[in-house]
Amino acid sequence: MALYGKIAVVTGAAMGIGRAITEILLQNGCKVALLDMNEAAGNDLMEVLEKLYGEERTLFLQCNVESEEQIKAALQKTVDTFGGIDILCNNAGILNELTWEKMVSINLIGAIRVAYLTLEHMSKLNGGQGGVIVNTASIAGIEPIASSPVYTAAKHGVVGFTRAMATASTALEYGVRFNAICPSFVETTLLIGIGDRLGQFSELDKSPLDKIRLLDVSEVAEAVLELVTDGTKNGEALMVFSDGKEYATFPSFI
Numbered sequence: 001m002a003l004y005g006k007i008a009v010v011t012g013a014a015m016g017i018g019r020a021i022t023e024i025l026l027q028n029g030c031k032v033a034l035l036d037m038n039e040a041a042g043n044d045l046m047e048v049l050e051k052l053y054g055e056e057r058t059l060f061l062q063c064n065v066e067s068e069e070q071i072k073a074a075l076q077k078t079v080d081t082f083g084g085i086d087i088l089c090n091n092a093g094i095l096n097e098l099t100w101e102k103m104v105s106i107n108l109i110g111a112i113r114v115a116y117l118t119l120e121h122m123s124k125l126n127g128g129q130g131g132v133i134v135n136t137a138s139i140a141g142i143e144p145i146a147s148s149p150v151y152t153a154a155k156h157g158v159v160g161f162t163r164a165m166a167t168a169s170t171a172l173e174y175g176v177r178f179n180a181i182c183p184s185f186v187e188t189t190l191l192i193g194i195g196d197r198l199g200q201f202s203e204l205d206k207s208p209l210d211k212i213r214l215l216d217v218s219e220v221a222e223a224v225l226e227l228v229t230d231g232t233k234n235g236e237a238l239m240v241f242s243d244g245k246e247y248a249t250f251p252s253f254i
């Protein structure tokens with residue numbers, strides 16, 4: 001997919017990986033709607049981006065991915081402002097085993113909710129032009145992390161949802177590709193003070209974090225760009241490690 005002039009929606013865009021995805025899409029000519037619940041961080045980032053890329057190429061919309069109403073309003077505003085949606089980077093997420101039901105609500109249900117509501121604009125079945133959806137999962141979506149069982153469950157859910165939707169989209173001719181990005185540990189606020197958010201599993205935090213190089217957000221954004229632009233990629237889970245990236249392989253029974 002050539003990106004110049006394409007319209008992207010990024011959730012959890014105000015900081016961390018979402019911010020890096022937003023910037024790489026802007027650098028490649030996209031218009032980007034930044035959705036995030038953190039209004040202050042979103043507005044601060046907009047000031048920076050407007051100076052770099054021009055006011056007409058970015059739009060910040062305060063949006064909690066737990067709220068169907070807020071997502072619907074944000075997507076409609078994006079379509080009204082930019083004229084459609086070609087790319088969704090479904091990235092908002094938290095890591096907190098203490099508030100595990102909320103974590104499932106944001107990391108898994110939120111991602112599904114945003115994807116379904118975006119398809120109402122993007123799917124060829126609904127009069128859209130087709131496009132691509134990249135869901136931010138994690139290596140924890142491929143391999144269990146003992147200190148984070150519910151985070152692991154939610155991210156496995158994101159990978160499963162992505163792969164099933166890729167097949168469904170092909171069969172039902174939505175014209176939409178679905179891929180998952182699965183990073184290792186990335187240097188963002190998500191990992192700050194993590195020991196306090198692992199609850200009964202905190203003693204398992206033996207911190208590989210001290211032994212491996214944390215990824216820079218730009219490395220994850222580069223891998224997302226590959227999944228967005230390479231039209232042959234559908235139903236893939238691209239793992240990003242400190243020493244390179246690799247597509248996950250899965251058994252097949254059906």
Ligand SMILES: NC(=O)c1ccc[n+]([C@@H]2O[C@H](COP(=O)([O-])OP(=O)(O)OC[C@H]3O[C@@H](n4cnc5c(N)ncnc54)[C@H](O)[C@@H]3O)[C@@H](O)[C@H]2O)c1
Nearest residue numbers: 012015016017037038064065092093138185186188189190
């Ligand atoms: N940092 C890592 O090591 C790592 C590794 C693999 C995957 N991930 C995943 O990457 C994604 C981004 O995480 P990050 O590391 O950039 O974290 P981050 O905390 O730096 O950024 C997360 C962003 O999501 C937003 N957000 C959180 N809950 C939201 C909600 N309910 N609605 C809307 N926005 C919300 C926050 O306001 C924030 O701007 C998450 O899905 C996370 O699970 C992170």
Ligand SMILES: CCCCC/C=C\C=C\[C@H](O)C/C=C\C/C=C\CCCC(=O)O
Nearest residue numbers: 138139140148184185205207208241242
């Ligand atoms: C042990 C401390 C864990 C605290 C953080 C828990 C979960 C973090 C999840 C992130 O999404 C990253 C998930 C998994 C990373 C897995 C493997 C690391 C591979 C190392 C490498 O890059 O080579």
